[in-house]
Structure formats: C-alpha cells, structure tokens
Amino acid sequence: MRSDVADYQVTVAPNGARRQKCDHPELPITLPELAQTAAACQAAGASTLHLHVRDDAGGHSLDPGRYRAAMAAVADAAPKMAIQITTESAGIYTPEAQLACLAALRPAAASIAVREMARAPEIAMRAYGLCAEAGTQVQHILYSPGCIAQLKSWYAAGVVPVAMRDVIFVLGQYAPATPARTDGLTDFVAAARALDLNWSLCAFGREERACLLAAIQAGGNVRVGFENNLETPAGTMLKDNATSVAALVQAASEAGHKLKRN
Template sequence: MRPDVAEYQVMVAPNGARRQKSDHPALPMTAPELAQVARACQQLGVSGFHLHVRDGSGRHSLDAGRYREAMSAVAEAAPGLAIQITTESAGIYTPQEQLSCLAELRPTAASVSVREMAQDPQEAARAYALCDEAGTQVQHILYSPKCIAQLQAWYDSGLVPTQMRDAIFVLGKYVPPVAAAPDDLLPFLKVAESMQLNWSLCAFGRQEQACLLAAIQAGGNTRIGFENNIETPQGDLLADNAASVAGLIKAASVAGHELRKG
C-alpha cells in the first residue's frame, strides 16, 4: 500500500438520541426500521452499527427489552454486522441507570461517555469493571480534550482497564447547536498523541464528510449517519443513512483511501 493511502472502517449511527421523524422522514425509530438501515449500510461496506433505541413516544431509551428487540432485528437483517449499544444519558439518565443498562445487557460492545461517568466516579468504576468482566468492548465517548485528560487520569489510577483503548472523538454538538469543522480535530489529536488510542471520529453538521476525511487521513476510523448530520455538504437533505454512507465512501475513494470491511 502507498504511504499516502489510509485504510479505514465505517460505523453507521442512524438515529441518535434526539432527532425525530419531523427532522427527517427516513430517520429510523423502530426495530424494523433500524434493521432495514443495517442491511442497506452493511451492503455498502459498513462494519459497525451504533444503536440507539426509543420508547413508545420516540424518546431516547436505555430499556434493555427495547435494546434486545432491536439487536435481534439488526442481527437477523445484517448477519455479522458488529452492534454497539450506547449508554448515552442525553440528559435523561444517571450514571447508576447507565450502569444498570450495561449490567442487564452485558453487550458485546458499548459506547460510554467519560464526561457523563465522571459525575459519579464510584459508579464509573463499577461500570468499567463490569464491562471488563463481561468482555464488553468499550468505546469511550470523548467530547473534548478535557475528556481525554480525564480518561488518561483514569488509566493512571486503574479505574479504567488499560486495554480499553477504543475511543470516539466528537466534533460539534446538538445543544447549543455547534457545527463541526475539520480543524476541530487537531486539539484532540494533540492531547491524545501518546495514548495509543484506537480512535474514530463523528462530527455534527454539514461538514461531517470533510471532518471524517480528515480523520481518515490522520489514521482514524469513522462514524457517520443521521445521529450527527442529515445534510449533504451543499446543504440539501440526504435521502437516507445509506446515501450518507455511500457519499463518504465515494469521497474517500476519490482521495485514494481504502475501505476496510469487517
């Protein structure tokens, strides 16, 4: 492989915790809709599925039963696709409730917010110990360089097992709305330079694709989908999550990068 060619993987985040059908009619809310997105995106080469579930009112949920229903539907529709649940609070759940979700599901993979867990270090310690015992692949959600510093402190203290090196950098945010830009990645890379993280990137706003291309060039993986952005780089509505994924893969190919599947 040429030294200027980067290999990368894609995870799709098809709905998130906040957007509704009123934001985009193709936003998946139910288990069958999530399964349909999983199948379409797997066919494009996506290797991971970042799963949020909703309650009967469309509200973000950490309900284990709803997770099991959705995980089963996705696994049936897209065999072999890696499924990652989230324990994101979205301003609703406490660290204790996030731990309860992990304890009940004992999932293969989960994303866990360092900033949210830092609200209760004792519960954080229990959550990471549980994941270590259960073999859950933890992806640390890092919203800022401050979160990276907190994660390093937890490695140093032993609160987080040193082998848990998966992380996702988050550029931009929902509330208040802040759109990401590619240069926003640089402070994350500087602070995390010596940590040997297996990192991915997600980015809010219509520069999502440009941010993800910068991540690929820097040696990271990518997470894309309607959780973070529903617009093309030109500001038009994307047709669906598959269109978002296809656009990134095409742009990365034009830039000379190679998609790594599975």
C-alpha cells in the same frame, strides 16, 4: 501504498437520542426501520451499527428489553454487522441507570461518555470493571480536552483498565448548535498519539464528510449518519443513512483510502 493513504472502518449512527421523523422522514425509529437501515448501510460499507432505541413515544431509552429486540432484528437483517449499544444519558439517565443497562445486557460493544460517568466516579469504576469482566468492547466518548484528561487520569488511577483504548472524538454539538470544523481535529489527533488510542471521529453538521475524510487520512476510523448530520456538503437533505455512508465511502475511495469490512 502512499503515506497519505489509509485503511479505515465505518460505523453508522442512524438515529441518535434526539432527532425525530419531523427532522427527516427516513430517520429510523421502529424495529423494522432499524433493521432495514442496518442492512442498507452494511451494503453501503458500514461494518458497525451504533444503536439507539426509543420508547413508545419516540424518546431515548436504555431499556434492556428494547435493546434485545433491536439487536435481534438487526442481527437477522444484517448478519456479521457488529452492534454497539449506547449508554448515552441524553439528560435523562443517571450513571446508576447506565450501569444497570450494561449489567443487564453485557453487550459485545458499548459507547460510554467519560464526562457522564465522571458524575459518579464510584459507579464509573464499577461500570468499567463490569465491561472488562463481560468482555464488552468499550468506546470512550470524548467531547473535549477535559474528557481526554479525565480518561488519562482514570488510566493512571485504575478506574479504566489500560487495555480499554478505543475512543470516539466528537466535533461539534447539538445545542447550542455548533457545526464541526476540520481544524478542530488537530488536538484530538495529538491526544490519540500521546495516549496510544484506537480512535474514531464523528462530526456534527454539513462539514461531516470533510471532517471524516480528514480523520481517515490522519489514521482514524469514522462514524457517519443521521445522529450527527442530515445534510450533504452543499446543504441539501441526504436521502437516507445508506446514502450518507455510500457518499463517504465513495469520497474516501477517490482519495485512495481502503475500506475495511467485518
């Protein structure tokens, strides 16, 4: 295998906490939509679903009952697809509420934003300890060098078990709207090497695919989907999440990279 060719896995993030049907008619909100999207994205090459659930008004929710229903629907529609819940606050939930969600679900996998948990360090220690006890695969969300430094200090202090080395780096953001750029990956890759992290990347905006291809070549895994981007590189709207996954997989294949599935 050429030195610039890599194996990689794809996670799909099909909806996120904020976007609505007015942003894209194929954004999955309901349980049937989430299940159908999971199956289509699994067929296109995604191994994991990054799961957000919504309340009756379409707002972001961490309700355990809604999560259980969604996880069951996805498991029926897409057997063997891994499911990762989010504990994202989205400006709504406190660290205490995030901990309560984890305690109620004890999920197989969860993403946790370091900067959100840093608002309440005592809750952070309890949350990471609970996940270690439950066997939850934690993926630390890292938005900036400050988040990386916080995680490093928590490893040293014992707040985060040293075995929890899975992270996702975030390029760009919703507000203020900041599209991702491939040159933003350099510092993240250096940090991943320095801390021996198992890393993935997600990227906001129409440069998503280019950023993810750069991440694959650098040895990372990737997360793609409507949570972060609705557009093709040319600026037209993507048909749906499965189209986004398939286009990334095709581009990675053309570059010689090898997709890993569950």
